[in-house]
Amino acid sequence: MNINSAIKEAISKAFEAQFGAALPVEEVKLQPCRKDFEGTHTFVTFPFARISKKNPQETAQLIGEYVKENSEVIADFNVVKGFLNLVLDRTAWVKTLGAMVAEENFGFAAPNGQKVMVEYSSPNTNKPLHLGHLRNNFLGYSVSEILKAAGYEVQKVNLVNDRGIHICKSMLAYEKFGEGETPESAGIKGDKLVGNYYVKYDQEYKKEIEALVADGMDAEEAKKEAPLMKGAQKMLRDWEQGEPEVVALWEKMNGWVYDGFNATYKTMGVDFDQFYYESNTYLLGKDIVDEGLEKGVFFKKEDNSVWADLSKEGLDEKLVLRGDGTSVYITQDMGTADLKHKDFAFDKSIYVVGNEQDYHFDVLFRILKNVGREYAEGMYHLSYGMVDLPSGKMKSREGTVVDADDLMQEMFDTAESHTKELGKIDGFTPEQATELYRKLGLGALKYFLLKVDPKRRMLFNPEESIQFQGNTGPFIQYTHARISAIARKAEELGIDTSAEVISQVTALEPSEIEGIRLLTTFPEVVAEAAANYSPAVIANYCFELAKEYNRFYAEVSIFNEEDANKLAFRVAFSQQVADVIRRALLLLGVEAPERM
RNA sequence: GGUCGCGUAGCUCAACUGGAUAGAGCAUCUGCCUUCUAAGCAGACGGUUCGGGGUUCGAGUCCCUGCGCGAUCACCA
Numbered sequence: 001m002n003i004n005s006a007i008k009e010a011i012s013k014a015f016e017a018q019f020g021a022a023l024p025v026e027e028v029k030l031q032p033c034r035k036d037f038e039g040t041h042t043f044v045t046f047p048f049a050r051i052s053k054k055n056p057q058e059t060a061q062l063i064g065e066y067v068k069e070n071s072e073v074i075a076d077f078n079v080v081k082g083f084l085n086l087v088l089d090r091t092a093w094v095k096t097l098g099a100m101v102a103e104e105n106f107g108f109a110a111p112n113g114q115k116v117m118v119e120y121s122s123p124n125t126n127k128p129l130h131l132g133h134l135r136n137n138f139l140g141y142s143v144s145e146i147l148k149a150a151g152y153e154v155q156k157v158n159l160v161n162d163r164g165i166h167i168c169k170s171m172l173a174y175e176k177f178g179e180g181e182t183p184e185s186a187g188i189k190g191d192k193l194v195g196n197y198y199v200k201y202d203q204e205y206k207k208e209i210e211a212l213v214a215d216g217m218d219a220e221e222a223k224k225e226a227p228l229m230k231g232a233q234k235m236l237r238d239w240e241q242g243e244p245e246v247v248a249l250w251e252k253m254n255g256w257v258y259d260g261f262n263a264t265y266k267t268m269g270v271d272f273d274q275f276y277y278e279s280n281t282y283l284l285g286k287d288i289v290d291e292g293l294e295k296g297v298f299f300k301k302e303d304n305s306v307w308a309d310l311s312k313e314g315l316d317e318k319l320v321l322r323g324d325g326t327s328v329y330i331t332q333d334m335g336t337a338d339l340k341h342k343d344f345a346f347d348k349s350i351y352v353v354g355n356e357q358d359y360h361f362d363v364l365f366r367i368l369k370n371v372g373r374e375y376a377e378g379m380y381h382l383s384y385g386m387v388d389l390p391s392g393k394m395k396s397r398e399g400t401v402v403d404a405d406d407l408m409q410e411m412f413d414t415a416e417s418h419t420k421e422l423g424k425i426d427g428f429t430p431e432q433a434t435e436l437y438r439k440l441g442l443g444a445l446k447y448f449l450l451k452v453d454p455k456r457r458m459l460f461n462p463e464e465s466i467q468f469q470g471n472t473g474p475f476i477q478y479t480h481a482r483i484s485a486i487a488r489k490a491e492e493l494g495i496d497t498s499a500e501v502i503s504q505v506t507a508l509e510p511s512e513i514e515g516i517r518l519l520t521t522f523p524e525v526v527a528e529a530a531a532n533y534s535p536a537v538i539a540n541y542c543f544e545l546a547k548e549y550n551r552f553y554a555e556v557s558i559f560n561e562e563d564a565n566k567l568a569f570r571v572a573f574s575q576q577v578a579d580v581i582r583r584a585l586l587l588l589g590v591e592a593p594e595r596m
Numbered sequence: 597g598g599u600c601g602c603g604u605a606g607c608u609c610a611a612c613u614g615g616a617u618a619g620a621g622c623a624u625c626u627g628c629c630u631u632c633u634a635a636g637c638a639g640a641c642g643g644u645u646c647g648g649g650g651u652u653c654g655a656g657u658c659c660c661u662g663c664g665c666g667a668u669c670a671c672c673a
Contacts, residue, residue, distance in 0.1 A: 029612090030612095031612065031615080032612080034616060034617085036616090036617080037616085042615090042616085044615055044616090046615070046653065046654075047614095047615090049653085055653095056653080080616070081616070081653095082615085082616090082653085082654095083615080083616060124673080161673070164672090164673065165672080165673085166672095166673075278673090303671095305671065314599080315599085315669095316599095316669075319670085319671055321671090322671045323671070324671090326671085328670090328671065328672085328673090329672070329673050354667095355600090355601070355666090355667060355668090356666095356667055356668070357667095357668090357673095358600060358601075358667075358668070359599080359600075359667090359668050359669065360668090360673095362600085383601085385601085385602085385666085385667090386666085386667085388666095418635070419635085422634090422635065424633075424635080440635090448608095451608095451609075451610095452608085452609065453609085453610090455601070455602080456601095456602070456609090457601090457602075457665095457666070457667090458608085458609090459607095459608075461607095461608095465608080467621085467622070467635095468635050469621085469622080469635055469636090470620085470621040470622060470635095471608090471609080471610095471620065471621040471622085472621085472635085474635055475621090475635065475636085477635085478633080478635050478636075479635095479636090481633070481635095482632080482633055482636085485632065485633060486632055486633095489632060490632095521612085524612085525612095528612075528613095532613095536609095536610090537612095540609095540610065540611095540620095543610095543620080543621085544620090547620085550636060550637065551637070551638090553632080553633095553636075553637080554628090554634095554636070554637040554638080555637080555638095557631070557632075558632055559631090559632050560631065560632080574632095595633085596633085596635075
């Protein structure tokens with residue numbers, strides 16, 4: 001039984017009976033009752049006074065009288081101005097819990113037949129992953145899991161930026177200064193090694209510019225004329241021509257980077273169903289340019305360059321093909337969109353990309369609509385804010401980035417020292433302990449990055465940001481571990497939590513009622529998180545549920561309870577909370593330990 | 597300068613999409629381990645929701661305006 005729809009139906013009927021007015025069930029909105037009033041659900045009557053033809057207070061009173069009389073789930077009510085507060089019947093709560101326990105995967109929706117593609121991560125292969133990538137990856141993974149839970153078929157994809165001038169810079173620096181170094185010989189991860197040469201390139205390039213300027217050259221000209229810049233550009237041309245030696249070097253170095261990335265992805269706990277590589281897609285999109293010209297949505301300038309005129313939509317003109325016929329960034333994005341749709345036939349296509357590309361995606365989606373791509377209606381740019389450090393923005397070339405591998409390792413170390421300080425490591429094998437530190441450290445980090453609304457930019461202070469108390473991943477994990485201990489003990493004692501037994505319970509504690517009420521909202525929470533592409537909704541829910549459970553845990557004894565029915569009910573309630581916490585955390589990519 | 601986003605307790609964030617007296621965590625202070633895990637619980641302290649107008653039964657939320665911060669406005673990706 002669904003308690004929320006039962007209430008809504010009762011209210012809808014009350015409108016019919018008391019006012020002869022129609023109020024469809026879907027239009028009945030309930031909100032949680034404020035703590036200072038008696039009841040759990042509140043119906044606000046102000047918007048409906050028009051329909052009832054009574055003032056809000058009278059409306060609330062008359063509805064209250066009707067539902068108390070006619071609905072089995074409503075035991076009592078009180079009216080404060082236009083607010084109708086409802087007190088539900090005990091047996092309704094008990095049945096509700098029973099129904100949740102019986103339902104497999106409570107809260108997750110049945111398949112809705114829709115397909116959604118989520119693109120995230122999308123790294124450059126010239127440098128290692130950093131803190132900003134962590135937010136991207138955690139977001140993309142979590143949103144994918146949330147969409148699955150909401151009934152979608154999800155395809156996670158990673159569009160790897162594996163070509164271009166920036167890659168050539170690393171390659172050139174390696175060729176000039178590498179002396180045949182390999183990840184094995186240097187003893188570092190492949191992505192780190194390649195990243196070092198990207199930095200090396202920049203250092204040497206700056207030296208060349210300085211030298212040229214010292215010889216009297218203009219600074220702007222020096223940037224163009226520096227041999228390293230010339231060399232990188234030549235290398236890019238050679239690569240595009242398929243020059244065997246350049247391609248071989250490119251393959252070798254990208255191979256190192258992928259080994260490094262795969263290790264980092266594994267540590268992060270993210271995965272992909274499909275990879276796209278820009279080296280395969282960078283020539284796509286030109287057919288769409290032709291198509292747009294034919295349809296008259298693009299126009300050609302005298303130098304043969306092709307443009308989209310978006311001025312009528314409040315934007316500017318946007319170049320989609322250079323005068324020499326070569327592509328720009330948006331050209332290949334247009335082509336890749338077609339490719340993705342051909343591969344997966346999505347109803348929705350999500351791009352998890354930082355907010356510095358808001359304008360780019362606005363333009364891209366409009367162009368695709370203008371050339372008649374119906375699938376463009378389902379495209380969405382999941383734009384997230386940058387992660388700033390106390391020192392300001394992260395700049396990879398200035399070495400102020402927080403490396404993803406290093407940060408995760410720090411988290412594991414911090415989790416280890418916390419756990420040891422608390423003396424909670426008894427009975428763990430070394431392997432189990434390591435596994436626990438991994439779950440806790442990663443849980444703290446993921447939760448920290450995901451609990452904030454994606455579009456907000458956020459501050460990350462390595463010393464202070466990560467805590468293990470309060471509104472944190474480990475707090476929620478701890479709640480789960482506590483309940484797991486209860487479940488183990490109940491198992492040992494052979495507690496019978498069958499529906500028959502728990503339905504015999506004769507009284508409920510306020511914290512049990514509030515806990516069950518929170519549990520009933522889980523399906524709506526999942527749906528809301530999916531609709532808003534927001535893991536923060538799930539995170540906040542987990543915290544609220546864990547907090548409420550901990551209150552219950554402190555106030556109510558389980559195994560000292562003499563009434564066997566109450567005892568069984570509390571065990572069942574606890575297990576249901578643990579189950580929802582566990583599965584909600586999984587939507588964030590966070591694992592819930594059995595012990596900690 | 598144009599466009600977009602953001603501005604809530606000392607700090608980090610919520611606020612069910614317009615509902616009641618704006619809530620949590622951290623920090624500070626006070627209690628609670630002989631009882632199922634104290635990474636916990638209870639309490640205190642903390643607010644002109646950036647300023648000013650407006651819309652209505654009701655505004656942190658919507659509209660206008662000013663201020664501040666950020667992003668973007670490339671034949672870069």
